[in-house]
Amino acid sequence: MKIDVDKILAGDEKTVAKAISLVENSRGEAFDLLRELYLKTNLAYLLGVTGPPGGGKSTLVEKIVSRWVDSGEKVAVIAIDPSSEFSGGALLGDRIRMGKIATHPDVFIRSMATRGYLGGLNPAIFDTVLVLSAAGYERIVIETVGVGQNEIDIVSLADTTLVVTVPEAGDEIQSFKAGLMEAGDLFVLNKSDHATAHKMELILKQMIDLARSDDSGWKIPLIKTIATEEDGIGDLIEEIAAHKNYLEVSNLELDNKKKVMKNHLIHLLEEGLRNKYIEPLLKDKDFDHSVDEVIERKKDPYTQVSEWLSDFGEGV
Amino acid sequence: MSENIKVLIAKPGLDGHDRGAKVIARGLKEAGMEVVYTGLRQTTEQIVRAAVQEDVDVIGLSILSGAHSHLFPEIMKKLKDNGKDDVLVIAGGIIPDDDHAELKDLGIKGIFKPGTPINEIVEFIHQELDVA
Numbered sequence: 247m248k249i250d251v252d253k254i255l256a257g258d259e260k261t262v263a264k265a266i267s268l269v270e271n272s273r274g275e276a277f278d279l280l281r282e283l284y285l286k287t288n289l290a291y292l293l294g295v296t297g298p299p300g301g302g303k304s305t306l307v308e309k310i311v312s313r314w315v316d317s318g319e320k321v322a323v324i325a326i327d328p329s330s331e332f333s334g335g336a337l338l339g340d341r342i343r344m345g346k347i348a349t350h351p352d353v354f355i356r357s358m359a360t361r362g363y364l365g366g367l368n369p370a371i372f373d374t375v376l377v378l379s380a381a382g383y384e385r386i387v388i389e390t391v392g393v394g395q396n397e398i399d400i401v402s403l404a405d406t407t408l409v410v411t412v413p414e415a416g417d418e419i420q421s422f423k424a425g426l427m428e429a430g431d432l433f434v435l436n437k438s439d440h441a442t443a444h445k446m447e448l449i450l451k452q453m454i455d456l457a458r459s460d461d462s463g464w465k466i467p468l469i470k471t472i473a474t475e476e477d478g479i480g481d482l483i484e485e486i487a488a489h490k491n492y493l494e495v496s497n498l499e500l501d502n503k504k505k506v507m508k509n510h511l512i513h514l515l516e517e518g519l520r521n522k523y524i525e526p527l528l529k530d531k532d533f534d535h536s537v538d539e540v541i542e543r544k545k546d547p548y549t550q551v552s553e554w555l556s557d558f559g560e561g562v
Numbered sequence: 563m564s565e566n567i568k569v570l571i572a573k574p575g576l577d578g579h580d581r582g583a584k585v586i587a588r589g590l591k592e593a594g595m596e597v598v599y600t601g602l603r604q605t606t607e608q609i610v611r612a613a614v615q616e617d618v619d620v621i622g623l624s625i626l627s628g629a630h631s632h633l634f635p636e637i638m639k640k641l642k643d644n645g646k647d648d649v650l651v652i653a654g655g656i657i658p659d660d661d662h663a664e665l666k667d668l669g670i671k672g673i674f675k676p677g678t679p680i681n682e683i684v685e686f687i688h689q690e691l692d693v694a
């Protein structure tokens with residue numbers, strides 16, 4: 247499939263959508279395109295939104311995006327949901343809450359499945375960010391369900407990370423990965439119309455104080471919202487803007503971009519090694535034989551792997 | 563065609579019956595497909611835009627309101643206008659037999675009635691998309 251770079255740069259929706267599919271499904275074929283786009287593109291500002299399922303992330307995203315487009319920004323949303331381990335399929339339902347922005351000419355929404363990517367973040371997500379940035383989206387929101395390591399990796403892409411919690415998430419919050427608490431730049435207590443909101447607010451304030459005790463100039467805010475009633479959204483928008491501004495003036499923006507690029511390079515390298523060496527090895531009929539030999543103690547696993555590695559070194 | 567089939571399940575118009583759409587969405591997920599579900603009361607414009615942006619391989623329209631003869635032609639026309647007529651469109655819900663021919667003429671490839679086993683729908687999609 248041939249993708250017209252100029253059409254992407256001009257923001258043609260159908261071309262952008264096809265390019266993202268290429269990046270997701272036929273990675274080898276996408277690299278020529280990505281190469282060309284990267285040098286022509288400033289990466290967009292990325293807002294990561296994460297938290298437990300049903301917490302109101304999509305509802306909040308709609309309200310945030312709606313305000314941003316009203317003030318003249320072009321905004322894209324990448325809504326990520328988990329793939330089923332059993333079938334490989336996925337139910338991508340975030341658009342249900344985004345009906346109002348879905349037809350706005352300056353909004354592009356793309357749902358993606360995690361596809362159970364081995365070894366960390368699916369590099370297709372960064373590359374999708376690149377395609378959308380090239381297409382002129384100045385701000386990109388990435389929504390993920392905050393449960394596992396994969397999601398923490400995804401939010402680590404973001405310039406600003408919003409952790410969404412709800413009053414009834416008490417126990418879940420306690421079991422949140424420490425990494426997620428640390429990743430949060432802003433915390434939202436959504437559904438604060440619910441009765442136990444006040445109690446949760448106190449718990450959260452304590453946890454936030456414990457989570458990140460750095461000496462940076464950023465004080466993590468806790469914003470109470472009722473997303474369905476657009477309550478607290480103005481405050482939230484202001485706090486996001488304040489964080490964006492803080493990143494710019496403190497030069498942390500550059501640090502973050504470096505960290506993200508370092509990770510992306512590692513992911514691409516892993517992907518390349520896997521495709522070039524490991525996948526062919528797994529398909530080789532000798533592979534099963536090697537497993538048998540190790541099981542039968544004719545060979546130890548360490549010797550086996552070092553033999554493979556030295557074969558790789560010879561470019562086999 | 564990639565190995566990951568992406569499907570949009572959409573409910574056009576003011577129809578408030580969403581059980582069937584949810585059953586289908588879940589069934590196709592369990593068959594290994596990536597299913598975008600957009601919820602109730604979608605305008606034809608919302609459906610077409612979602613299909614374009616999500617770059618789906620299949621659109622599944624679920625309708626029990628009786629408004630199919632009015633809404634489906636509009637959707638098919640907008641798909642064409644947006645260059646997204648390379649997609650497989652199927653439908654289900656309460657659609658009287660007498661209307662099937664007219665809808666198939668529009669380019670809707672399969673129409674599935676209440677009680678259709680999900681396997682039949684999965685097989686139909688695989689066949690139409692030419693995947694094993």
Ligand code: B12
Binds near residue numbers: 576
């Ligand atoms: C449950 C029900 C309701 C519930 C809906 C709850 C909900 N959230 O879904 C409630 C009580 C709210 C309701 C309300 C109404 N209903 Co009602 N309802 C039904 C009923 C009894 C069952 C529908 C159902 O859920 N079936 C179970 C699901 C799993 O089956 P399904 O939707 O047909 O889906 C299957 C297939 O059709 C197919 N399929 C469906 N979609 C898709 C999509 C794709 C892509 C594919 C491949 C396949 C596929 O696969 C599914 C699995 O086999 C039907 C009668 C009937 N026997 O169908 C009437 C029926 C649909 N309702 C009807 C009416 C008139 C109404 C009301 C207008 C009544 C009123 N006067 O207030 C309101 C309108 C509400 C609204 N806003 O739209 C009529 C519609 C008549 C018509 N189209 O000409 C029906 C047919 C009853 C009748 N015989 O008159 N209803």
Ligand SMILES: Nc1nc2c(ncn2[C@@H]2O[C@H](COP(=O)(O)OP(=O)(O)O)[C@@H](O)[C@H]2O)c(=O)[nH]1
Binds near residue numbers: 306440471
């Ligand atoms: N009471 C209440 N319900 C909300 C609020 N925000 C979202 N919801 C509802 O919570 C449900 C899940 O919302 P959704 O945005 O899909 O959550 P997500 O899974 O985190 O993306 C929906 O039914 C929303 O309407 C809120 O502030 N208060």
Ligand SMILES: [Mg+2]
Binds near residue numbers: 303304305339340389
């Ligand atoms: Mg969501």
